[in-house]
Amino acid sequence: MAMEYSEEVMDHFMNPRNVGEIEDADAIGEVGNAKCGDIMRMYLKIENGIIKDVKFKTFGCGSAIATSSKATEMIKGKNIKDAARLTNQAVVESLNGLPKVKIHCSVLAEQAVKAALLDYCKKNNLDVKKTLGEDFNIKNEHECESCE
Amino acid sequence: MPEKIIYVDNAATTKVSKACLDAMLPFFEDNYGNPSSIYKIAHTAKFALEKAREKAAKALGAEKEEIFFTSCGTESNNWAIKSCAFLGKEKGKTHLITSNIEHHSVLNSFKSLEKQGFNVTYLPVNSDGLIDKNQVEKAITEKTSLVSIMYANNEIGTIQPIEKIAKICKEKNITFHTDAVQAVGHIDISLNKGNINLLSISGHKIHAPKGVGILYIKKGTKIKSFLDGGGQEKMLRAGTENVAFANAIATALEIATKNIEEKEKKVKILRDMLLQKIEGKIEKFRVNGTLKERLSSNLNLSFEGIEGESLLLLLDSKNICASSGSACTSNSLDPSHVLLAIGLKPELAHGSLRISLSEENTKEEIDKIAEVLVYSVNRLREMSPIWN
Numbered sequence: 001m002a003m004e005y006s007e008e009v010m011d012h013f014m015n016p017r018n019v020g021e022i023e024d025a026d027a028i029g030e031v032g033n034a035k036c037g038d039i040m041r042m043y044l045k046i047e048n049g050i051i052k053d054v055k056f057k058t059f060g061c062g063s064a065i066a067t068s069s070k071a072t073e074m075i076k077g078k079n080i081k082d083a084a085r086l087t088n089q090a091v092v093e094s095l096n097g098l099p100k101v102k103i104h105c106s107v108l109a110e111q112a113v114k115a116a117l118l119d120y121c122k123k124n125n126l127d128v129k130k131t132l133g134e135d136f137n138i139k140n141e142h143e144c145e146s147c148e
Numbered sequence: 149m150p151e152k153i154i155y156v157d158n159a160a161t162t163k164v165s166k167a168c169l170d171a172m173l174p175f176f177e178d179n180y181g182n183p184s185s186i187y188k189i190a191h192t193a194k195f196a197l198e199k200a201r202e203k204a205a206k207a208l209g210a211e212k213e214e215i216f217f218t219s220c221g222t223e224s225n226n227w228a229i230k231s232c233a234f235l236g237k238e239k240g241k242t243h244l245i246t247s248n249i250e251h252h253s254v255l256n257s258f259k260s261l262e263k264q265g266f267n268v269t270y271l272p273v274n275s276d277g278l279i280d281k282n283q284v285e286k287a288i289t290e291k292t293s294l295v296s297i298m299y300a301n302n303e304i305g306t307i308q309p310i311e312k313i314a315k316i317c318k319e320k321n322i323t324f325h326t327d328a329v330q331a332v333g334h335i336d337i338s339l340n341k342g343n344i345n346l347l348s349i350s351g352h353k354i355h356a357p358k359g360v361g362i363l364y365i366k367k368g369t370k371i372k373s374f375l376d377g378g379g380q381e382k383m384l385r386a387g388t389e390n391v392a393f394a395n396a397i398a399t400a401l402e403i404a405t406k407n408i409e410e411k412e413k414k415v416k417i418l419r420d421m422l423l424q425k426i427e428g429k430i431e432k433f434r435v436n437g438t439l440k441e442r443l444s445s446n447l448n449l450s451f452e453g454i455e456g457e458s459l460l461l462l463l464d465s466k467n468i469c470a471s472s473g474s475a476c477t478s479n480s481l482d483p484s485h486v487l488l489a490i491g492l493k494p495e496l497a498h499g500s501l502r503i504s505l506s507e508e509n510t511k512e513e514i515d516k517i518a519e520v521l522v523y524s525v526n527r528l529r530e531m532s533p534i535w536n
């Protein structure tokens with residue numbers, strides 16, 4: 001394979017953590033589109049501001065699956081403010097790097113988590129800044145040109 | 149001892165055969181002379197070079213004088229297309245015709261010519277992946293100098309009606325080139341009898357090494373040199389001849405063009421077996437491109453709900469080497485232009501898998517591929533948000 005993945009990426013691809021759905025999820029976030037070749041959907045179970053459970057489903061390449069898996073691992077058990085500060089760089093570092101052309105997968109993983117957290121605020125009529133932090137934002141760096 | 153791999157990516161490249169290796173080895177340490185020099189080891193090299201040319205010509209049903217050694221299939225394509233385009237321009241002809249499923253070495257040659265003022269018609273293929281000769285005929289104008297249509301496609305293996313197109317071009321006095329990199333060794337090509345002016349070949353698809361090719365130039369076809377330099381290859385392709393690789397590709401051609409029918413039949417049985425084994429076990433997949441006018445060695449499938457690169461990684465984890473038209477397996481963001489050209493939605497193009505067999509593959513390997521494929525597709529679908 002021309003693509004050089006770290007052992008950590010391959011481990012998360014071959015043995016993804018937290019795959020699946022949560023039937024009674026408190027929040028769901030979905031980003032990406034099939035046209036571009038990757039979609040991530042995150043399910044969160046939140047109790048008292050803590051992410052009690054998280055599951056994901058991803059359509060995409062090896063690194064899309066690995067970054068989803070890693071991101072779920074990084075936010076599980078965290079309070080939602082901390083989870084809202086997840087960055088794609090942190091996901092990349094935690095995976096011991098990603099090939100340059102795959103960085104957008106880590107951005108998607110960050111976005112998926114944040115989209116789910118936003119959904120949580122919306123569903124519960126919570127103020128986004130108060131709940132997720134003043135600096136909360138979803139960056140839109142998905143570099144695929146065919147994405148509308 | 150490396151683990152045994154199942155190699156079904158022969159359209160990407162092939163293993164160098166023992167015969168090719170043996171054919172080239174004497175020219176590294178013993179007969180390493182420059183064929184243009186005058187002493188004995190140079191003579192031996194020159195003689196071997198011309199023998200190789202003869203051998204290649206015979207395998208293709210061509211004349212020795214029509215065989216020109218190049219550094220790869222990409223060079224052969226660039227040389228044929230660009231030099232013919234510029235020759236045409238000298239006569240005021242600036243229109244060129246090709247297809248929209250060509251290999252990048254052809255497509256990008258035309259793109260670069262477009263930037264230099266040429267008009268290029270990219271003929272669309274139908275959903276089977278085929279071009280109709282009438283499309284070519286209709287596209288030809290008074291300004292057309294060159295038509296270039298690939299013989300067999302590298303992704304979906306579809307075979308175009310090349311001799312029919314070549315005939316039309318001959319009648320209209322237009323140069324016809326074909327990229328036959330994927331066709332040689334799979335289709336019986338007899339160049340003397342036909343009307344193809346220029347034909348490109350690459351060594352590494354037929355068990356010779358990477359980095360050697362041939363451009364066949366039919367007697368009487370006007371072409372210019374592409375590389376400026378010394379007087380090698382009748383002043384048309386400068387650069388000290390690679391005698392070792394010329395011998396390897398000639399040997400590869402000699403072997404590849406023997407018993408084609410028999411070999412294709414054998415490979416087709418394996419391909420059909422694989423298809424049959426997964427039909428019924430995997431739902432919602434399609435075969436890309438027609439199964440009729442197609443290389444027997446090629447199978448290109450698209451699976452709904454999954455992405456090709458992750459499928460390749462799972463196959464690789466079981467030592468199966470294949471490829472995909474997914475954007476994620478290239479360095480671009482777009483999925484295969486060939487799969488889009490036959491009308492696939494991008495998501496199906498992302499979920500494609502190309503299996504390209506050789507005569508060396510076995511029934512046991514097909515069993516294993518089918519088993520791993522069924523497992524892998526199901527596994528990826530289980531984690532896919534667009535599959536239920």
Ligand SMILES: Cc1ncc(COP(=O)(O)O)c(C=O)c1O
Pocket residue numbers: 159160219220221222223225251253298300301302327329330350351352359360361
């Ligand atoms: C159809 C086709 N044309 C041209 C080429 C380029 O050949 P080479 O790799 O020798 O430059 C290839 C192989 O990559 C091919 O499949």
